[in-house]
Amino acid sequence: MTTMRALRLLADREVALVDAEPPPPPAPDEVQLRVRSVGLNHIDVWGFRGMAFAKRLYPLTVGAEAACEVVAAGADVTTLKPGDRVVPYSALTCGVCKACRRGRDNLCEDVRGVRGFHIDGFAQELTNHPARLAVPVPAGVDWHDAACVAVAYGTVEHMLFDNAALEPGETILVHAGGSGIGSIAIRIARSIGCTVITTVGSADKAAKAVALGADHVINYREDRFEGVVRKLTAKKGVDVVFEHTGADTWPGSLLCLKRGGRLVTCGATSGPIGSINLMQLFQQQYRIIGSFGAPLSALARGLERIASGVRPVIDTVYPLTAFRAGVDRLEHRDVFGKLLIDL
Known part of the structure; x- marks a missing residue:
C-alpha cells in the first residue's frame, strides 16, 4: 500500500x-x-x-x-x-x-x-x-x-460496577437514555435485574427506551424528572444515579437519591458547574463519584458482557x-x- x-x-x-x-x-x-x-x-x-x-x-x-x-x-x-x-x-x-x-x-x-x-x-x-x-x-x-467498547461501553462498565457498585435488584436513574452511554447503561442494568428509570427528550426516544427495557421513562421536556422519580419510589429515592449531563440535571439528580445513595458522573454536556447543599450531602450520606474513561480491565469485561448477549x-x-x-x-x-x- x-x-x-x-x-x-x-x-x-x-x-x-x-x-x-x-x-x-x-x-x-x-x-x-x-x-x-x-x-x-x-x-x-x-x-x-x-x-x-x-x-x-x-x-x-x-x-x-x-x-x-x-x-x-x-x-x-x-x-x-x-x-x-x-x-x-x-x-x-x-x-x-x-x-x-x-x-x-x-x-x-x-x-x-x-x-x-x-x-x-x-x-x-x-x-x-x-x-x-x-x-x-x-x-x-x-x-x-x-x-x-473503548470509550462508551467501557465507560459504562466502569461507572456501574467499579465505581457505583450497582447490585441486582437496585433501582437506578439513567439520564439521557437515548445517548450512546445511556442506552448501554439501561441494557446492562436491566440484564442484572435492576429497576431502571430513564430520562429522554422526545416521545420517539421514550418509545425506544421502553423497547430497550426501561421500566419507567420520563420526558424531561414535559415533566420535572425529580418529582416523577420521588413518586415512583414512594419518596424513598433511587439507589444509583447515572449522571453525565451536568448542570441542567445536577440539583434534581441529588434530590432523586435515597439515603446513602450513590451518584456517579462522567460528563457535563449541559455545563460543568453545579452546586450542592453540604448539609444534604452529609445528612443523607450520599456518595458522589467522579468517573473518567475506564481501565483496560473494564474493556475486557465489557467485551465479555457483549459476548454473553448484552449488546x-x-x-x-x-x-x-x-x-x-x-x-x-x-x-x-x-x-x-x-x-x-x-x-
Missing part, C-alpha cells in the same frame, strides 16, 4: 478525507492494525470544536474509539498475532506508574495523550499501537459492537466520508444509541 485513507481535522470544525502515507512496520512492542470500524462520541464533538484542553498540532487524524484487526506484530510481541481482532485502548498510558501497575490505567500519571483528541486517532486504514494497550475481542462479538445499541453506521454528519447529530442530540463509521 503506497497511500491510505485518513480522516483529518485540518482546523477547528474543518475535516477532510485525505490520502496519507501508511505507517512504518511496527516497533518491537507494537502491533500494526487495520481499522475496521470507528465509534463516534462526545469527545469527537469536543475535538471537532477545538476543545482539546491541551496543545495539539493540525492536521490531526480523528477517532478515539475503534475495532481493529492485527496485520503485523513487532518482534517482542507474543500475545497477539496477525488476524487477531482487538479493541485498542485510546489513551497512551505509561504502563509503569503506580496507577498503571495496579490496573487503574485511567489514572495514569504520565499519559502521552488520547488518540483522536490530542494525537492522531483511528479514522485511518492502518495504524501502529502498543500491543499492551490492545484488548482481544472474544468470538461472537462483531466489528460494530466491538467499536463501541450496545447501534443507531446508524456511516461511511468514512460522513463523519461531519455524525458529529452534527451528536451536537443536536439527534441520536438513540451509538453512531459508527465503517472503513
